[in-house]
Amino acid sequence: MKMRFCPLCATPLVVRELDGRPRQTCPACGFINYENPVIAAGCLIEQEGQVLMVQRRYPPRVGEWTLPAGFVEWDESPEEAALRETEEETGLRVVLQGLFGVYNWRHAFGGGHNDNGVLIIYRAAIVEGTLRAGDDAQAVAWFPPDRLPERIAFSSHRAALAQWLAQREAAPLSG
Ligand SMILES: [Zn+2]
Incomplete structure (x- = not known):
């Protein structure tokens, strides 16, 4: 992010x-504005062949669907953020079952906050809780692979779901 x-x-x-690259620096105190990607984390939760998705309540992409996920806070690990975001958005406590995939997004112009980011998605299974849409979600719902929502927000989430579909096709008997 430019300052x-x-x-x-x-x-x-x-x-x-x-x-070897131009960086914004402070001539008075030596501060260097390192511009690094932001990190987001979330969960792919599959149950009876369906995937759990969240419908966005707030901009950007109001009304579009994503996996439960959000930005990692400075004092969290990606795993902690994935668990927290999933509980906040779906009401469910889950246990992580390993890495599902890592996805990069880059917006064309760059230089702005969130213009380059990394989404880390874990496989997860429900431990407890009652499914309900959290404060920043309009709805939460299960989707079978052949009836995913038409409007999926963010290229990184579309990439994760494309991977899920491809792996299901590659192993159709896995449930
Ligand atoms: Zn300074």
Whole structure:
């Protein structure tokens, strides 16, 4: 994310060549604005051949569907974020069963917050709880592979679901 002023001392930042690329730096205190991808994490929960999805309540992509997922907070691991987001959005406590996949998204213009990110999806199974849409969801629902919602938000979630469909086709007897 581009910044105008140093977040530590409020001096206007200047661009300098560091590590072979232009980076915004503070001429007063030496702060360097490293621009790194944001990390999101979530769960692929499959039950009786169906996948659990969440319908978004808030922008962007209101009304579109995703896997339960969200951004990792600075004091969380991706695993903790996946568990927290799943419980917040679906009301379900789950146990992680290993990595399902890692997906990158990049928006064309770059340089803005969330313009480059990594989505980590874990396989998960329900431990307890009652399915209900959380505060930031309009609805939660199970979808069979041949009737996924038409409007799936975000290329990273579409990639994860495409992988799920492909793996099911490759192993049709796995349930
Ligand atoms: Zn500074």
